Amino acid sequence: MQFDWHYLFSLFTFADFWHASWLVVQLSLLTWVGGVVLGLGLAFARQSPRRWVSQAAAVYIWLFRSLPLLVLLIFIFNLPQMIPASGALLSSPFIAGAIALILSETAYIAEIHRGGLISVQRGQYEAGKALGLGNGQIRLKIIIPQALRISLPTLVNEFITIVKMTSLVSVISLSEILMVGERLYTENFKVMETLLAVACYYVLIVTLFERLFSWLEKSLDIQRRQPAMIDAEQVRATLPALVPGTRRSVSPSAKPILELSDIHKAFNGKTVLNGINLAVRPGEIISIIGPSGSGKTTLIRTINGLETLDGGTVRLLGNDFIEAGQAENALAWRSNITKLGMVFQGFNLFPHKTVLENLMLAPHLHFEEQRESLKQRCLAMLDKVGMLEHANKYPHQLSGGQQQRVAIARTLVMRPSVVLFDEPTSALDPERVSEVLDVIARLAQEGITMLIVTHEMKFAFTISDRVVFMEHGNIEVDAAPSAILQMREHRINRFIQDMATA
DSSP: OOOOHHHHHHGGGOHHHHHHHHHHHHHHHHHHHHHHHHHHHHHHHHTOSSHHHHHHHHHHHHHHHHSOHHHHHHHHHTGGGTOGGGHHHHTSHHHHHHHHHHHHHHHHHHHHHHHHHHHSOHHHHHHHHHTTOOHHHHIIIIIHHHHHHHHHHHHHHHHHHHHHHGGGGGGGTOOOHHHHHHHHHHHHOOHHHHHHHHHHHHHHHHHHHHHHHHHHHHHHOGGGOOOOOOOHHHHHTTSOOOOOOOOOOOOTTSOOSEEEEEEEEEETTEEEEEEEEEEEOTTOEEEEEOOTTSSHHHHHHHHTTSSOOSEEEEEETTEEEEETTOOTTOHHHHHHGGGEEEEOTTOOOOTTSOHHHHHHHHHHHHSOOOHHHHHHHHHHHHHHTTOGGGTTSOGGGSOHHHHHHHHHHHHHTTOOSEEEEESTTTTSOHHHHHHHHHHHHHHHTTTOEEEEEOSOHHHHHHHOSEEEEEETTEEEEEEOHHHHTTOTTSHHHHHHHHHHHO
C-alpha cells in the first residue's frame, strides 16, 4: 500500500486530534503540578525525624514505583466495583486517569525533591534558625526555593515523561491523541500515516513546553542576573542615621547578660564540653581560643540552640533560655532567639536572595515594621559595614570578605543583645581577613556584647576584655589579656607561641 501523504497532512487540521492534544496538555499539567506539590510534602515526610512518618513515606514511594501505571489505571477506573460510593467521581475517565497518574508520579517526583533538599547546605537551615525563623518559614522562604532551582531540570524532564505516558490512559477509554489515532486507522487501515501524525502531535506538545521551561530556567538562574547598580552617595544621603553605641568599661558587679551553667555535651559517647561555666556582662567582649577539637565551636552552637545540651542551662537577659532536654520550639527559646545574633564561619548567606533581601528577610517576618522603613534601615546597616554599593548583588558575586561583612550586617539588623562569632575569618583568604576584623573592631568600640571564637591571637588580645582558653572540653583559663600574657609557664602561653609561628 502506497504511503498517503495527502491523508497525513489532512490530519493536522483534524479537530479531534486538536481536542485530544488539549486534553493531553490539561492532564499532563494537572499530573505534574499535583505531583510536584504532593511530592514535596512526601519528600519532607521522608526526611522526618519521626520514624513512623519517614517509614510511611518510604512505603508509599516503594509501592507506587513498583506498580505498573497500566495496572494502576485499570484498578482506579474499576474501583467503584469494590467501593460503589466512588463511582460518582471515578466514572469520569479523565478524573480516574488523573488520580492514577498523580499517585504514580508523586512517588517519583518525591525522590527528585528529596535530591534537591539534600543538596541545600545544612548551613542554610542553621542560618534561618539562628535568625529566629520557624521550621515552616525556613522551608518556605529558604529551603524550598533553593531545592526547586536545583531540581527544576529533572522536574522538566519528568513533565516530558508524563506527556508521553498519557497515551496509556486510552485503556480506560479516555479520548487522548493515541486513542483518536487508533480509532482512525482501524477504520481506514492507514496505520503508518496515522501514527506519524500522532507522533507529530506529541512532539509539538513536548517542544512547546520544552521552550517554555527553558525560558523559566533561564529567568530563575541567578548566575545570569546582572545587579542593578546603586549610586551609593545618592542613597546614603537619604538613609537614617544609625546612632552608634559607646564603649564603656565593664563593671565586674554588672549583672550578666548571658550565663552558661555546667554545660555538658558529648557526641557518640565522646565528651566535647565538660561542665562549662561562663558569665558574660553587658558590653563585654570575650574571645574564645584553643586548639582544634577543644570544643570552642560546639560551645557557641549550644548557646543558641544549634546543638542540644546534654546537661546544664543557658540564661539570656536574666531569663531561662535553654536547658538540657528542652524541646526545640520551647517558648523561652522562641521568644528570645532574636536577641542572640550569630555570624557563621561559612557565611551562610541565602544564595537565591540579593544582599538587601538577605538583610530584610528575618526582620520583615519578626517585626511589625513598614517595608520601606525596614529597607532604609537595612541599607544604612550595609553602609555601616561598607557594603552599600553591593546591595543588589547576589552572594556569589561577592568576595569572601564581602560576604562575611554582609553576614555581620544581617545579624546586626536584628538588633541582638549578644553577637556570637564562630571563627569569622577562618574561611577567608589572608588578604580578606583584615576587612572583616576591622568591622568587628568598630563594633567593639560601640559597646556591642560579643563572644568571638577565633584563631587570630593578636586581634583577640587587642580587642577583648577577657580571653577564654579551652582545651579538652574545659575552660582552662578565663582572664584579662594582660593577666594571660604574664602566665609564662602556662599551657596557654605555649599555645599562643605555636599560633604565632604557624
